[in-house]
Amino acid sequence: MAADDDLMDVPSRLEQALAAMTNVELARLYRLAQYSLIGGTTYVNPKELFNEAVHRTLDGRRNWPPGEPFGAYIWMVMRSIADADRKMEAQSNELRANDQPVQDDFYQESDRLAGYGSSELAVDRVLENAAVQRRVTEDLQTIEDHFKDDQNVMLVIMAIEDNIPPRELESDYGLSITQYESARKKLRRYVDRQFPGRRTV
Incomplete structure (x- = not known):
């Protein structure tokens, strides 16, 4: 029953947390979300990732422990969502790559050596x-x-x-x-x- 009470209270907790955030705090969360997107995900922008984290909290897929600061919690959720999405995307890319014809060994070796000798x-x-x-x-x-x-x-x-x-x-x-x-x-x-x-x- 206590768990149900906590779940029922989540919408009001979220509403209070979002209402209490300053524009700077919200911008910082969006920036953290942007960092989470580095490496490639199916989320096109930080707001989409942020909204997904809030949505998963509302529907109970993510548990926001009572007493944990909203900023720290939602950042952890965004990172977790992005990491999982990135892994799924990498697996999909690997499957697609395996379906492609194998290149000649010469060209594969050339690709691996392409960066050597760069002034950078x-x-x-x-x-x-x-x-x-x-x-x-x-x-x-x-x-x-x-x-x-x-x-x-x-x-x-x-x-x-x-x-x-x-x-x-x-x-x-x-x-x-x-x-x-x-x-x-x-x-x-x-x-x-x-x-x-x-x-x-």
Whole structure:
């Protein structure tokens, strides 16, 4: 009976959790969903994956333990759904590949060796790229820490990172174009002060 009570209470718990989420928190969940799609799944966008996770929670296929934070729970569910979907897709691709005629050994070997000798594989290039990536990550963390309490700027940062157009921010998160431009100017001023000569936004 207790399990039935918990299941019956899920819709109201979900409603409360979703209503309490800020736009930034929702955008972060969509970003996590986007990361889950890396590697190929049948889900075409992060919102579809997020909605599927919510749907499976509502119909009881996924159990949301009482007391577990919604963000952590739904992220785990999205990862699990995407992983399972990716495995099924890989199995389907393998079956389709097995139905294809076998290529000549020469061409198979050529395909395996195609990447060797590429300048992108040079040790110094790899180290250089890693150093640049590390610096970018550190700089971004500094910016996000500074604006962590400014919801509009955080939305703009996420939009820049994920190539989300301003109109989509307006339709999905209620951030008007005026608010967007104001937040972007604030971000630019801070970046100019913190990282002179390095702004690209």
